[in-house]
Amino acid sequence: MNRNPLIPFALIMFFGLALVFGLSWKGLGDMKEIAKEKEGGAKTEETAAAKPEDIYQQSCVGCHGANYEGGVGPALKGVGDKLSVEDIKDVLVNGRGNMPPGLVPADKAEEMAKWLSELK
Numbered sequence: 190m191n192r193n194p195l196i197p198f199a200l201i202m203f204f205g206l207a208l209v210f211g212l213s214w215k216g217l218g219d220m221k222e223i224a225k226e227k228e229g230g231a232k233t234e235e236t237a238a239a240k241p242e243d244i245y246q247q248s249c250v251g252c253h254g255a256n257y258e259g260g261v262g263p264a265l266k267g268v269g270d271k272l273s274v275e276d277i278k279d280v281l282v283n284g285r286g287n288m289p290p291g292l293v294p295a296d297k298a299e300e301m302a303k304w305l306s307e308l309k
Contacts, residue, residue: 241297241304248292257308262288269306278302 245253252262259265268277281298284290293301 241301244293244297244301252288265305266308268308272306274299274302274306277305 253265254260257265278298281293
């Protein structure tokens with residue numbers, strides 16, 4: 190019994206093309222849903238953390254350590270003895286050295302600066 194050696198390749202091609210068209214059809218449907226969300230159908234922005242401790246856990250712990258001991262960034266314990274609340278707020282908003290600006294939302298910078306100045 191001699192079988193045609195092209196049949197397996199033809200089947201693979203057929204299933205491959207069916208998969209390409211099926212995934213394209215699915216992608217078009219997803220594209221319409223994403224467009225509706227961007228037009229205002231659903232909220233896509235993240236909400237900022239409410240407390241300074243939460244902001245610290247989200248944005249700062251990677252460089253300043255879980256216990257404020259420092260690491261890549263300087264230690265934050267006693268930073269209130271070295272800098273005023275306004276100076277800390279300025280660093281939070283504008284950055285300094287290796288610290289990039291904007292890690293703390295501008296509306297939370299004052300509260301975060303007060304909290305940092307009280308760390309002992």
